[in-house]
Amino acid sequence: MQDLSLHILDIAENSTAARATRIEITIEENIRKNRLLVRIRDNGRGMTKHAQIRALDPFYTTKKVRRVGLGLPMLAQAVKEADGNLTIRSRSGSGTTITARFVYDHIDRKPIGNMAETIMNLVAGHGRDIDLVYKHRKNGRKYIFDTRIIKYQLRGVSITNPEVLNFLKKEIIKGLKALEKRRKK
Amino acid sequence: MKKLKIGDLDKLRDKVKRTAEVREGKYKAKITVHMGTCGIAAGARDIMTALMDDIERKKIKDVIVTTSGCAGLCSREPMVTVEIVGKPPVKYIDLTAEKIKKILNSHIEKGVIVKECALAIGSERTH
Numbered sequence: 001m002q003d004l005s006l007h008i009l010d011i012a013e014n015s016t017a018a019r020a021t022r023i024e025i026t027i028e029e030n031i032r033k034n035r036l037l038v039r040i041r042d043n044g045r046g047m048t049k050h051a052q053i054r055a056l057d058p059f060y061t062t063k064k065v066r067r068v069g070l071g072l073p074m075l076a077q078a079v080k081e082a083d084g085n086l087t088i089r090s091r092s093g094s095g096t097t098i099t100a101r102f103v104y105d106h107i108d109r110k111p112i113g114n115m116a117e118t119i120m121n122l123v124a125g126h127g128r129d130i131d132l133v134y135k136h137r138k139n140g141r142k143y144i145f146d147t148r149i150i151k152y153q154l155r156g157v158s159i160t161n162p163e164v165l166n167f168l169k170k171e172i173i174k175g176l177k178a179l180e181k182r183r184k185k
Numbered sequence: 186m187k188k189l190k191i192g193d194l195d196k197l198r199d200k201v202k203r204t205a206e207v208r209e210g211k212y213k214a215k216i217t218v219h220m221g222t223c224g225i226a227a228g229a230r231d232i233m234t235a236l237m238d239d240i241e242r243k244k245i246k247d248v249i250v251t252t253s254g255c256a257g258l259c260s261r262e263p264m265v266t267v268e269i270v271g272k273p274p275v276k277y278i279d280l281t282a283e284k285i286k287k288i289l290n291s292h293i294e295k296g297v298i299v300k301e302c303a304l305a306i307g308s309e310r311t312h
Contacts, residue, residue: 010226
């Protein structure tokens, strides 16, 4: 995985496999404190104690089609390379929260990458069944993308319509660009 | 969600609704991009981007695009499954942005399977 947005897409796909109906993705870029936080929270079926202990083992998986599970182990590696830490909080039956913390300016910290594409992919694949909330903070500014609001405004037109998806992607790009402006003191 | 102007979305909604109403559930093709860890690492998201860009550029209205998990053939990712209504699904492997554009052009639009990228005709379980 070249960047964090690909990891996020991958981990959020886990949430969909866990039958989540709501996924919340949070990115907090705190440049002043030199910290980057990435959090994926879902209300899926959660992980058993056993699964949590073994989740970072590449040879553990709940899938039937193959015998390896590399999503979380690869995120753990990305975190480790940037002197960060990864926490998995989960309770069987009530969802999972994955939090990755990085040293912001660490030379081996992967770039955030293209979040607009990650969100568009998630909406394309699961937008009908899952509510997706994406929050991004930077420079004291905040961007929020919430499919519940969008679905309400679309009133009956499917959120997975290709034209809608392309529109949403452009909106996210615009929204994230606005975060780059420094706040006036 | 302050940045999103309701007016913009309303306009888009009305536009899409006109075309969507006619074909509600009546699309001609479904394209599934395999988005497991293996697919993502091999570039499945770029395939999706290329696909969405081309669908917009060519103003294709009767195709739906979705994602699925790992199909168990990780070494041949990125993969997509193309289903034309009434025909058996076709699985394409080792894709690039160029190849997916060719598939859209040939298989989706003209109904001609791109044999050099195809793995098999048929289906598998994705979960």
